[in-house]
Amino acid sequence: MAVAEFEVPTLTEYTVVPKINPGAMANIKSFVSPQGPQEYLGYPWVLGDDWKERAIDKMGDLLSKYRSLRVFMDACVHCGACTDKCHYFLGTADPNNMPVARQDLMRKVYRRYFTLPGKIAPWLVGAEDLTEDTLNQWYTYYHQCSECRRCSVYCPYGIDTAEVTMAGREILNHVGMGQKYSNEILVKVQKIGNNLGLPGPALEDTLLGLEEDIEADTGVAVKMPLDVEGAEIMLVTPSADFFSEPHVESLIGYAKVFHAAGVSWTLSSKASEAGNFGLFNGSYETMQKVAMRIRDAALELGCKRIIVGECGHAWRVAYSFWNTLTGVGYGGNDPFSKKLQDQLDHRYPQPMHICEYTWDLIQNDVLKFDKSLNDGRVITFHDSCNVARGSRMGDEPGGQFIIPRNIIKAVANNFHDMSADTIGEGTFCCGGGGGLLTDDLIEVRVKGALPRMNAYNSVVQGNQVNFLALICAICKAQFTKVFPYYGFDRGQVGGVHQLVSTAIKLD
Amino acid sequence: MTSLTVIFTGLLYFATIILIVGIAYRIYEYSRTPAPLVIPTTPAPTSNSGVAMRMAREVVLFESLFKSNKWIWLFGWLFHVGLALVLMRHIRYFQEPVWFWVEFIQPFGKYASFMMVAGLAGLWARRFLVDRVRYISTPSDHLMLALLLAIGISGALMTFVAHTDIVALKAFALGLVVFDFHPVPEDPLLLIHLGLVALLMIIFPISKLLHAPGIFFSPTRNQKDDPRTTRHIAPWAAAMERDKA
Numbered sequence: 189m190a191v192a193e194f195e196v197p198t199l200t201e202y203t204v205v206p207k208i209n210p211g212a213m214a215n216i217k218s219f220v221s222p223q224g225p226q227e228y229l230g231y232p233w234v235l236g237d238d239w240k241e242r243a244i245d246k247m248g249d250l251l252s253k254y255r256s257l258r259v260f261m262d263a264c265v266h267c268g269a270c271t272d273k274c275h276y277f278l279g280t281a282d283p284n285n286m287p288v289a290r291q292d293l294m295r296k297v298y299r300r301y302f303t304l305p306g307k308i309a310p311w312l313v314g315a316e317d318l319t320e321d322t323l324n325q326w327y328t329y330y331h332q333c334s335e336c337r338r339c340s341v342y343c344p345y346g347i348d349t350a351e352v353t354m355a356g357r358e359i360l361n362h363v364g365m366g367q368k369y370s371n372e373i374l375v376k377v378q379k380i381g382n383n384l385g386l387p388g389p390a391l392e393d394t395l396l397g398l399e400e401d402i403e404a405d406t407g408v409a410v411k412m413p414l415d416v417e418g419a420e421i422m423l424v425t426p427s428a429d430f431f432s433e434p435h436v437e438s439l440i441g442y443a444k445v446f447h448a449a450g451v452s453w454t455l456s457s458k459a460s461e462a463g464n465f466g467l468f469n470g471s472y473e474t475m476q477k478v479a480m481r482i483r484d485a486a487l488e489l490g491c492k493r494i495i496v497g498e499c500g501h502a503w504r505v506a507y508s509f510w511n512t513l514t515g516v517g518y519g520g521n522d523p524f525s526k527k528l529q530d531q532l533d534h535r536y537p538q539p540m541h542i543c544e545y546t547w548d549l550i551q552n553d554v555l556k557f558d559k560s561l562n563d564g565r566v567i568t569f570h571d572s573c574n575v576a577r578g579s580r581m582g583d584e585p586g587g588q589f590i591i592p593r594n595i596i597k598a599v600a601n602n603f604h605d606m607s608a609d610t611i612g613e614g615t616f617c618c619g620g621g622g623g624l625l626t627d628d629l630i631e632v633r634v635k636g637a638l639p640r641m642n643a644y645n646s647v648v649q650g651n652q653v654n655f656l657a658l659i660c661a662i663c664k665a666q667f668t669k670v671f672p673y674y675g676f677d678r679g680q681v682g683g684v685h686q687l688v689s690t691a692i693k694l695d
Numbered sequence: 696m697t698s699l700t701v702i703f704t705g706l707l708y709f710a711t712i713i714l715i716v717g718i719a720y721r722i723y724e725y726s727r728t729p730a731p732l733v734i735p736t737t738p739a740p741t742s743n744s745g746v747a748m749r750m751a752r753e754v755v756l757f758e759s760l761f762k763s764n765k766w767i768w769l770f771g772w773l774f775h776v777g778l779a780l781v782l783m784r785h786i787r788y789f790q791e792p793v794w795f796w797v798e799f800i801q802p803f804g805k806y807a808s809f810m811m812v813a814g815l816a817g818l819w820a821r822r823f824l825v826d827r828v829r830y831i832s833t834p835s836d837h838l839m840l841a842l843l844l845a846i847g848i849s850g851a852l853m854t855f856v857a858h859t860d861i862v863a864l865k866a867f868a869l870g871l872v873v874f875d876f877h878p879v880p881e882d883p884l885l886l887i888h889l890g891l892v893a894l895l896m897i898i899f900p901i902s903k904l905l906h907a908p909g910i911f912f913s914p915t916r917n918q919k920d921d922p923r924t925t926r927h928i929a930p931w932a933a934a935m936e937r938d939k940a
Binding site: 539586589614 | 721724725728729730731732733734736737738739740741753757759760762763764767771818821825826827828830831832833834835836838898901902903905906909910912913914915916920922923924925926927928929931932935936
């Protein structure tokens with residue numbers, strides 16, 4: 189299937205809330221997962237005769253297991269506060285991309301099968317039978333949500349559409365309608381060790397090549413160790429860092445930071461992926477299986493600290509869920525948790541974000557920089573959605589906004605923030621998160637990037653900004669792809685540790 | 696007792712039982728359903744007192760709604776605060792002697808009905824005027840506003856225009872509390888008012904009015920940001936872990 193031509197939105201000074209255009213994105217459908225990945229993940233791959241029962245049963249199961257879903261299905265009053273908050277609605281005008289309408293695709297079925305008014309007077313409360321049409325609508329619109337949680341900031345009851353999207357995708361998987369892109373990745377990460385399917389020997393080659401490059405470039409023998417037992421730090425980073433541009437520049441940055449700090453560190457071929465697409469699918473079990481590789485690798489290598497590289501959703505899973513899923517963290521009193529806790533260095537939070545690590549070193553004057561080396565860049569910073577609204581850095585709430593900016597200001601002279609309502613907790617998603625980073629959804633991605641592109645364009649015009657600093661592998665890949673659609677040079681996209689890498693002094 | 700009194704006495708008891716049992720059941724359901732993962736919308740408080748403050752700001756000031764949309768916030772807040780004052784004022788009908796603070800808010804409570812009605816009117820207008828809100832509105836959304844507005848207007852009319860027999864009403868209401876039944880005053884406006892209130896109480900536990908208990912159980916608002924130092928694990932997840940081990 190050739191990707192259809194579409195109109196790229198025009199940049200405006202502020203993002204204007206569009207008039208609704210029903211059905212504008214109704215025909216978008218990302219590729220459905222074939223038998224292979226579905227079978228591997230334990231899901232069917234065709235709609236069986238019993239699909240409807242399976243769907244309703246699964247919904248009931250999720251309603252009994254997740255308080256979020258249970259409460260969110262009941263609590264919405266249709267006030268409209270979220271209707272202009274989703275970047276996909278702002279970019280496409282399709283009313284089903286308004287968070288409340290996206291939720292209602294599920295809520296109408298919930299009301300029909302699980303509530304009294306929906307059973308006796310469906311027409312009154314907007315309840316509807318579950319049909320194949322509904323299922324197709326779910327597939328379409330639950331793959332036009334990046335689970336970025338921006339709507340949850342503005343909802344008076346904190347209703348988080350990401351939870352509904354995850355439930356929707358989980359139900360779709362259980363009736364045989366998984367998404368090819370995410371599910372293939374979930375197979376690769378479990379079979380090979382990372383989302384890109386890069387086997388151990390290839391990873392080793394890549395790292396050796398990078399070591400040579402750094403030495404040729406700086407004259408300093410900065411190492412990128414792999415599978416070193418007894419190393420103090422294990423770095424877990426998105427596999428895109430190993431060979432995608434501009435991701436790899438940040439990997440070089442982390443290596444230089446570790447080198448300058450003089451610590452022993454290692455990457456792991458088993459845990460050569462920080463990303464965890466189990467989050468996107470909403471499957472606790474899958475997410476746990478994928479996360480267990482990190483625990484297993486930490487135990488095998490005997491590391492004292494676990495540090496996570498620049499990756500948004502990975503950091504949400506690591507910060508918020510690793511302790512629950514795999515015991516990476518503190519506070520667990522069970523043998524499973526204690527086994528790992530006994531090994532970890534309790535002077536440090538576990539897991540730790542690479543930005544927390546670098547910022548600590550900067551504050552302790554361990555790292556030295558020549559800021560002028562970044563003078564060719566006028567930098568702005570994009571808060572990645574999962575870091576901004578699903579995690580933290582440092583000791584204080586909001587540290588996830590302050591620490592990356594502090595690092596940038598410590599290594600570069602020119603920094604300008606984008607408009608206040610497009611950063612921090614109100615940050616706009618890049619448009620490619622949550623399992624949408626696939627070419628079959630390029631129209632959704634380009635249009636969904638509009639609010640961020642408008643905000644970026646404003647600082648490009650007003651402050652001569654020429655560099656968008658990121659701490660997320662998906663953001664980096666997404667912006668590299670969509671920048672040209674909006675007339676920007678993809679070379680303006682890069683990582684925070686790319687800036688660190690440029691300015692750091694090595695001996 | 697007239698049949699009218701029997702009907703209204705029965706209706707109000709029935710509605711009260713449905714309201715209390717229904718909401719208690721919902722609260723039981725919500726509290727029994729586990730929250731397996733830590734999902735507060737961050738930045739989030741790191742302590743219990745911080746969470747209590749966040750929740751208080753949400754419930755009293757509608758903090759998130761204020762960030763979101765000033766019009767909805769204004770109308771929504773006017774309505775809810777108006778309703779709260781009106782409800783507190785109504786306590787006087789169910790007690791003798793009347794608490795001091797209930798006496799004190801009496802004048803505010805009377806005029807609060809205007810806040811309530813104005814807020815509701817604003818919220819309803821948005822359902823027609825804003826295309827996005829029009830799109831998401833269901834018949835029940837409109838009927839709910841109509842119901843609340845009818846309750847507010849019928850109440851305000853009795854306070855400010857066509858006074859009902861307040862002494863007889865109090866005898867009736869107090870009688871419900873102490874099981875010493877008195878006739879319901881046969882004022883059509885009052886009967887409409889009471890009937891609609893009973894209807895509202897009955898549909899509360901099966902409607903979107905569940906946002907009232909719901910917000911207290913919303914994990915994005917009631918959870919602490921402490922996952923690196925506390926291991927959260929739901930019973931079903933712990934069972935799964937044990938099964939595997």
